[in-house]
Amino acid sequence: MEQSYRSTISIYKNILEQFNPALENLVYLGNNYLRTFHALSKAAEVYFKAIQKIGEQALQSSTSQMLGQILIQMSDTHRHMNSDLEVVAQTFHKDLLQHIEKNTKLDMQFIKENVRRLQSEMQAFVSESQRAAALEEKRRYRFLAEKHQLLSSTFLQVYSRACGIIQSKVPKWKEQLEASRNPSSRH
Amino acid sequence: MEQSYRSTISIYKNILEQFNPALENLVYLGNNYLRTFHALSKAAEVYFKAIQKIGEQALQSSTSQMLGQILIQMSDTHRHMNSDLEVVAQTFHKDLLQHIEKNTKLDMQFIKENVRRLQSEMQAFVSESQRAAALEEKRRYRFLAEKHQLLSSTFLQVYSRACGIIQSKVPKWKEQLEASRNPSSRH
Numbered sequence: 072m073e074q075s076y077r078s079t080i081s082i083y084k085n086i087l088e089q090f091n092p093a094l095e096n097l098v099y100l101g102n103n104y105l106r107t108f109h110a111l112s113k114a115a116e117v118y119f120k121a122i123q124k125i126g127e128q129a130l131q132s133s134t135s136q137m138l139g140q141i142l143i144q145m146s147d148t149h150r151h152m153n154s155d156l157e158v159v160a161q162t163f164h165k166d167l168l169q170h171i172e173k174n175t176k177l178d179m180q181f182i183k184e185n186v187r188r189l190q191s192e193m194q195a196f197v198s199e200s201q202r203a204a205a206l207e208e209k210r211r212y213r214f215l216a217e218k219h220q221l222l223s224s225t226f227l228q229v230y231s232r233a234c235g236i237i238q239s240k241v242p243k244w245k246e247q248l249e250a251s252r253n254p255s256s257r258h
Numbered sequence: 259m260e261q262s263y264r265s266t267i268s269i270y271k272n273i274l275e276q277f278n279p280a281l282e283n284l285v286y287l288g289n290n291y292l293r294t295f296h297a298l299s300k301a302a303e304v305y306f307k308a309i310q311k312i313g314e315q316a317l318q319s320s321t322s323q324m325l326g327q328i329l330i331q332m333s334d335t336h337r338h339m340n341s342d343l344e345v346v347a348q349t350f351h352k353d354l355l356q357h358i359e360k361n362t363k364l365d366m367q368f369i370k371e372n373v374r375r376l377q378s379e380m381q382a383f384v385s386e387s388q389r390a391a392a393l394e395e396k397r398r399y400r401f402l403a404e405k406h407q408l409l410s411s412t413f414l415q416v417y418s419r420a421c422g423i424i425q426s427k428v429p430k431w432k433e434q435l436e437a438s439r440n441p442s443s444r445h
Contacts (some may be wrong), residue, residue: 085319093312100308104301111294118287122406125280129399132272134392138399145406152413205321212316212325213438219309219332220431226339227424233417241414244407251400 075201079189082204087182090211094175101168108160115153122146137251141244148240152233162225167218174214182207262388266376269391274369277398281362288355295347302340309333324438328431335427339420349412354405361401369394 123146129139185207189200310333316326372394376387 082320085315089315090312093308093315097305097308097312100301100305104298104305107294107298107301111291111298114287114291114294118284118291121280121284121287122402125277125284125399125402128272128276128280132395132399133269134396135399138396138403141403142399142406145403145410148410149413205319208319209321209325209438212312212319212322212329213435215309215312216325216328216332216431217435219329220428220435223332223335223424223428223431226336227421227428230417230420230424234414234421237410237414237417241407241410244403244410248400248404248407251396 076189079201079204080186082201082208083182083186083189086208086211087179087186090208091175091179091182094171094215098168098172098175101163101171105160105164105168108156108163112153112157112160116150119146119149119153137247141247144240145244148236152236155229155232155236159222159225159229163222166221170218171215178211263376266388266391267373269388269395270369270373270376273395273398274366274373277395278362278366278369281358281402285355285359285362288350288358292347292351292355295343295350299340299344299347303337306333306337306340324434328434331427332431335423339423342416342419342423346409346412346416350409353408357405358402365398 123143126139126142126146129135129142132139185204310330313326313329313333316322316329319326372391
């Protein structure tokens with residue numbers, strides 16, 4: 072019974088001293104990840120806006136209207152794919168980081184209370200408590216895995232959509248660019 | 259002929275005063291874009307390394323080995339997709355920004371010499387020069403469009419590969435996570 076009690080306390084101690092601090096660190100790293108995500112999104116938007124402006128200049132020229140149209144289409148397509156990536160950032164922020172942060176705070180309290188209760192009522196609850204502690208541990212790892220499974224699904228959706236957006240366009244642009252090499256084509 | 263000459267000069271002036279400065283600005287914005295790209299890549303790497311560590315902790319537990327394996331697989335998969343995105347960054351840097359930067363510098367010189375030559379030999383070359391100026395303009399817009407067509411192709415390849423990497427895994431993870439809810443499963 073003594074060993075069972077020590078094992079129970081050690082599982083809770085592990086959740087308290089290793090698992091939860093690791094989650095707090097994860098939330099911190101995740102917020103950094105999110106910041107770089109938004110910075111990338113903004114830089115891409117500014118870059119493709121500049122491509123659009125050059126495309127609009129080409130529309131004013133005597134020879135390069137079609138190239139202008141292609142540049143504007145490229146800018147639109149990449150800006151569209153880029154704003155789609157924001158879906159991943161939102162999932163990551165709302166469905167993952169915020170939940171983890173909230174749960175971790177509540178969990179610290181919960182575990183501390185459990186350990187306090189356990190220490191005062193040691194004999195009666197030892198074996199049941201060990202099972203409960205092990206299940207609590209498993210529940211926490213599952214929570215983390217499930218949240219990341221959701222994130223992976225969102226990545227899959229966004230990448231699939233990006234493929235769909237771009238794959239019909241690339242060969243068409245290539246063809247149009249080749250056609251624009253033809254000296255008889257003035258546009 | 260006077261009008262033809264003025265039109266020729268105005269095309270060259272446009273390349274010199276609008277197109278090339280716009281490209282210089284584009285290179286500046288592109289380098290910013292690239293910086294945010296690398297920052298994102300680094301932040302993602304650090305984040306998924308932390309997930310891997312938590313997965314390794316779960317492997318040490320009595321109840322959560324399978325969840326640990328799933329977390330480690332998720333970390334590996336996302337790190338793999340992430341390093342794949344570096345292909346886009348390399349294409350963007352080497353095949354696009356560096357070419358544009360080099361061409362723009364050479365072009366400034368080229369156009370200035372053309373204009374100087376044109377002003378001193380005005381009568382003889384006027385009509386031929388106008389055609390040449392128009393073609394020079396078109397060639398520049400085509401260069402820009404072709405470089406971005408290459409970038410789009412690279413995005414397509416990387417997104418397709420990302421879809422391939424992740425799409426078989428998401429349903430499997432979901433299934434395994436659901437299986438791990440079963441109270442008879444201890445792992």
